[in-house]
Amino acid sequence: MGMTMAEKIIAAAAGVESCKAGDIETVTLDRLMSNDGTTHLTIDMYNNLKNPRIADVSKLVWIIDHNIPSDSPKTAASHKKMRDFAREHGITFYEGEGVCHQVMMENHVRPGELIFGADSHTCAYGALGAFGTGVGCTDYLYAMVTGTSWLLVPETIKINLHGKLRDGVYARDLILTIIGQISANGANYKAMEFVGDGMASLSMADRIAICNLCVEAGAKTALMEVDDVALDYLKEHGREPKAIFKSDEDAVFSQVIDIDLAEIEPIVAKPHFVDSVVPVSECEGTKIDEAFLGSCNNGRIEDLRVGAAIIKGKHVADKVRFLVVPASRAVYKQALKEGLLDIFMEAGAMVMNPNCSVCWGACQGVIGEGETLISTGTRNFKGRAGHKDSFVYLASAATVTASAVRGYIVSAEKL
Amino acid sequence: MFKAKIWKLGDDIDTDIILPTEYLAFETVEDMKPYAFSPLRPELAAKIQPGDMIVAGHNFGCGSSREQAPEVVKALGISCIVAKSYARIFFRNAINNGLLLIEQPDLYDEVKEGDVAEVETGKEIKVNGKSYPIASLPDNLLEILEAGGLVKAMRKKNGLD
Numbered sequence: 064m065g066m067t068m069a070e071k072i073i074a075a076a077a078g079v080e081s082c083k084a085g086d087i088e089t090v091t092l093d094r095l096m097s098n099d100g101t102t103h104l105t106i107d108m109y110n111n112l113k114n115p116r117i118a119d120v121s122k123l124v125w126i127i128d129h130n131i132p133s134d135s136p137k138t139a140a141s142h143k144k145m146r147d148f149a150r151e152h153g154i155t156f157y158e159g160e161g162v163c164h165q166v167m168m169e170n171h172v173r174p175g176e177l178i179f180g181a182d183s184h185t186c187a188y189g190a191l192g193a194f195g196t197g198v199g200c201t202d203y204l205y206a207m208v209t210g211t212s213w214l215l216v217p218e219t220i221k222i223n224l225h226g227k228l229r230d231g232v233y234a235r236d237l238i239l240t241i242i243g244q245i246s247a248n249g250a251n252y253k254a255m256e257f258v259g260d261g262m263a264s265l266s267m268a269d270r271i272a273i274c275n276l277c278v279e280a281g282a283k284t285a286l287m288e289v290d291d292v293a294l295d296y297l298k299e300h301g302r303e304p305k306a307i308f309k310s311d312e313d314a315v316f317s318q319v320i321d322i323d324l325a326e327i328e329p330i331v332a333k334p335h336f337v338d339s340v341v342p343v344s345e346c347e348g349t350k351i352d353e354a355f356l357g358s359c360n361n362g363r364i365e366d367l368r369v370g371a372a373i374i375k376g377k378h379v380a381d382k383v384r385f386l387v388v389p390a391s392r393a394v395y396k397q398a399l400k401e402g403l404l405d406i407f408m409e410a411g412a413m414v415m416n417p418n419c420s421v422c423w424g425a426c427q428g429v430i431g432e433g434e435t436l437i438s439t440g441t442r443n444f445k446g447r448a449g450h451k452d453s454f455v456y457l458a459s460a461a462t463v464t465a466s467a468v469r470g471y472i473v474s475a476e477k478l
Numbered sequence: 479m480f481k482a483k484i485w486k487l488g489d490d491i492d493t494d495i496i497l498p499t500e501y502l503a504f505e506t507v508e509d510m511k512p513y514a515f516s517p518l519r520p521e522l523a524a525k526i527q528p529g530d531m532i533v534a535g536h537n538f539g540c541g542s543s544r545e546q547a548p549e550v551v552k553a554l555g556i557s558c559i560v561a562k563s564y565a566r567i568f569f570r571n572a573i574n575n576g577l578l579l580i581e582q583p584d585l586y587d588e589v590k591e592g593d594v595a596e597v598e599t600g601k602e603i604k605v606n607g608k609s610y611p612i613a614s615l616p617d618n619l620l621e622i623l624e625a626g627g628l629v630k631a632m633r634k635k636n637g638l639d
Contacts, residue, residue: 199545199571248537424499444494446517
């Protein structure tokens with residue numbers, strides 16, 4: 064029987080000929096990413112072991128991105144712990160370079176790898192044909208010390224994309240539509256694999272945005288075939304694939320979904336669930352207090368270009384804060400070069416250093432009681448961006464920027 | 479067998495509800511305890527007694543990989559969670575922290591908060607005279623749970639102690 068892409072990557076990492084959904088395999092990890100959300104806990108646990116050791120330090124990548132620069136003495140202490148440990152053990156370490164998943168895509172992820180990240184959005188790496196999956200700090204510690212872990216081989220949902228997105232419709236609208244269709248646990252424990260003729264029209268930025276958000280449908284991982292778009296990206300960033308896998312013709316999928324890209328519309332996810340999706344028009348007129356353009360989902364140069372084109376020559380609405388947060392130093396520098404940051408600053412936006420910002424409800428831009436945020440971030444859970452009685456709407460860079468200009472939710476087409 | 483008083487929560491109880499971001503940097507899990515479930519039910523953490531259980535709907539623990547979420551539930555003394563389904567990262571994190579999770583499709587719809595359940599792990603839960611069958615966890619997970627979490631199981635197995 065044929066194998067899915069997910070099954071092939073796990074089989075390779077487990078050193079077995081084949082495996083199938085439902086098997087439990089012991090795998091050797093190719094890479095282990097951890098950030099300042101939980102690394103201090105991992106270090107505490109590590110130091111409590113009697114004979115601690117790191118199986119292969121060259122596989123570890125540690126990134127301070129959630130609360131950078133530090134916002135409190137407590138954060139500063141946890142960063143120092145992480146920084147000192149990384150130096151002492153020779154762990155590849157980034158601080159202030161960008162949101163962990165963007166830094167990983169720019170510098171480390173290779174097709175065919177099996178990667179644990181101590182962060183739920185690690186599934187983003189599927190955009191380069193790598194099996195990335197989020198784990199907690201205990202699983203991370205185990206993998207760091209032993210080099211291995213156990214994995215339940217997931218079933219795969221195949222999503223066939225056909226055609227092209229219309230102008231003014233973005234990858235964010237597509238993935239929110241899919242999550243709305245299958246629900247917040249529609250892919251729980253499963254892999255989501257994207258294929259079809261529609262893939263050709265999607266840029267790497269689009270692909271990362273799609274894979275990144277799959278965990279909001281519960282997915283264990285997201286995967287895309289490695290094509291010329293992916294290979295060009297790798298080459299540009301000076302890397303080669305580890306291995307290129309493709310699902311077999313006769314592979315078994317738990318579900319097959321067909322999507323006509325031309326039918327996707329601008330979408331928002333309403334508070335307090337990512338699968339509460341409606342067309343932007345249904346929320347039009349909802350007053351906002353803050354808008355956020357950034358995050359591992361939509362803080363890339365392509366997103367900043369979209370936002371800048373919309374806001375050029377206009378101004379952020381009265382009493383609205385507009386935070387623009389490039390996802391990495393590389394994105395920031397490119398935006399600077401293209402004059403995009405000038406455009407945002409002229410329009411009254413606040414341009415921040417690369418970090419996770421208000422997407423995770425700490426660091427900066429946290430909202431108060433009764434306030435409303437429209438965001439390109441990853442989640443809109445109750446209290447996610449600050450006060451427990453506040454409201455988060457998720458949308459594309461275009462919708463977020465247009466709403467920042469108007470002061471209420473509106474699609475860019477209507478601006 | 480153990481007896482446990484039921485606290486009832488809904489579907490999609492996410493990790494930001496279990497423990498909001500602003501409390502993640504607190505030094506100890508004891509410091510975090512009062513804020514568990516605070517966005518949804520600010521009074522709940524103070525009311526939970528050691529040995530009580532949580533009953534919930536689908537997709538319990540969806541969202542972030544923050545391990546403080548199962549840790550704080552365990553620290554409150556919750557004996558087990560019984561839900562229709564769990565998000566996968568939370569599931570692993572809970573087992574890795576020695577917190578018992580049970581999947582049961584019907585219990586949630588038929589019990590109310592304050593009911594007392596009798597739990598016989600791997601066999602059944604009895605509430606109000608009715609029995610709800612429950613499955614046993616796979617052996618590799620039971621091993622972790624019985625050791626009190628993954629780190630303890632790892633010490634035992636790999637001689638890291």
